[in-house]
Amino acid sequence: MLITAGVVAGRVGWIKGEAIAGLSNLTFMLLIPALLFRTMSSVHLDQLDLTPIAAYFVAALGLLATMVIFFGYHAKGVVMALACVFSNMVMIGITLVELAYGQQGLVTLLTLVSVHALILLTVSTVVLELATARASGGLRPASVWGRWRAALGTAGRAFRGALLHPIPLPILCGLLFAQTGWHLPAVVDKPLALLGSAFGPLALVLVGVTLASTPVAAHWRQSLLVCVCKNLVLPLLVGLSAWAMGISGLPLTVMVVAAGLPMGANVFLFSQRYGVAHELVTASLGVSTVMALFTLSAIMLWMA
DSSP: OHHHHHHHHHHTTSSOHHHHHHHHHHIIIIIHHHHHHHHHTTOOGGGOOOHHHHHHHHHHHHHHHHHHHHHOSSHHHHHHHHHTTOBOIIIIIIHHHHHHHHHHHHHHHHHHHHHHHHHHHHHHHHHHHHHHHHHTTOOOGGGHHHHHHHHHHHHHHHHHHHHSSTTHHHHHHHHHHHHTTOOOOHHHHHHHHHHHHHHHHHHHHHHHHHHHTOOOGGGHHHHHHHHHIIIIIHHHHHHHHHHHTTOOHHHHHHHHHHHTSOBOTHHHHHHHHHTOOHHHHHHHHHHHHHHHHHHHHHHHHHHO
């Protein structure tokens, strides 16, 4: 209903382009850091279980490699492969998991969120740079080391940018604060709680506003394969990987639900950066989000 409200607001013009950018900045720079820091400020390291995270990335990186082979080892193929594995864990995932599974489920998700972009975007950057170099004929023996240095340099910048970002940074700061044994005073905790509670509804409304301006009709058939992989195949693989590692209960549920989330917007940024598949990625983003209203509901019911 919140996403639908955003679609209506976008269609009738209640929210303009500049306002969308401003609200997105407010969400990412103020509301989400408040929620993440406050959530993690009471979590001790001995409460964290990294096994579900390992199970998630075994499946995600395996599917990424498979889809690169399927689409082809070139810039467009790598971007489309990334679209099959990169979930919208912030704008939709955090709100959904907090509402459905409470604070304990949110801690499990935020542990994944803290490294999700870091790992997938860094790996994808290296692969993209090498694919681009290969397409331009630059991987001759004499220049292999130079290309590797350029690719690793770009990956390093992506890694640094992903770390010094309003998502993982407050998670890490909250965890560090928790290890001190201190507690947030009420005069700080209450404003953080109010800011954090504003994130969920605003984020989902903004998802709807974005959908209202997303061109889907011309590319929905081509987008369907990507969306089936993202919304259905990835959660299936994550579930199997987690089951094989002996994971059960709430951590298993949160990992599978996180994998079933629709495609994240970072894929669109990659398509812009490398100048490939803009319209197809945009359409896939819209189709994946609409599909998730049904596929993600089914996954949550099944996991329950």
